[in-house]
Amino acid sequence: MAVTSADRADALFHALSDRTRRDILRRVLVGEHSVSALAAGYDMSFAAVQKHVAVLERAGLLTKRRHGREQLASGDVEAVRSVASMLEELEAVWRGRIDRIDALLTEEN
Template identity: 45%
Template sequence: MVERLDATFHALADPTRRGMLASLALGEKSIGELAAPYAMSFAGAAKHVKVLEGAGLIARRRSGRTQLCALRPGPLAEAEQWLRQWERFWNLRLDRLEALIAAEKEQPE
């Protein structure tokens, strides 16, 4: 699972790939359609698609001469699950900080 998380976070580290995933959340798209908002070549977009596919975040299929991509949300759910442990960690620390601040305000000067 650690290797898959590494691949997921590596793929998500690039804003272009995050944008492509957001686009795929609306439905299946061709590589050309994924490239269009970024004014990049097909080859450039294909490199991003390869990273996303390697991380398991998308599935690619052929329809005639067109390569279509679809979102695979499983790895995102795993990343969210991993991040939740840190959410609990920070919530606990922030709750303690809030209690300390409240206690300090209640003390007379």
Template identity: 50%
Template sequence: MQALDTAFNALSDPTRRAILDRLMRGEARVTEIAEPFDMSLNAVSKHIRVLEEAGLVTRRREGKEHRIAFSPEPLDALARWITEKRALWNGRLDRLEALLSEEAKQ
């Protein structure tokens, strides 16, 4: 569950979601990722670190440059969790609807 918590936390910030949107188009240097944001390079790097800790991005060094790439595996785990919870709640809501319909008939 810790991995899910970490991933949900990482995705809770709009800047980090925007960074992921950018990286879904392909690998990028940290400076390229930072361009559209009105914040320091250090602040963007902190966001990238949160994404790294959640496993949503990977970093590789190319000389002095750091290249960041999207890593979808944690999103797959989140999707599975959401699908399981949706099935659980849909089943419960279907049973509630049936119960309420039966009561309304009486």
């Protein structure tokens, strides 16, 4: 089954909807971290952090690579830029709607 741009947007925004995942993403955008080092920073199990990392990876916001026994995670800046671009498009739509409402209100006065 082909992944549509709507599916991609859903995956990205779902991944970013969780505070812990946003924090993990911030950390791996700064630099590569092992999943165990990431897990040490949270008051939850390693498995729970691993699940958060997996959601971010499926959304394409981070990548993992194996280095010996460790899995190293790093953020994908281009994926974050694509989220920003999607938000800018939505903002443009709403700004256009607000401008049209303003124009209608001005015409009525």
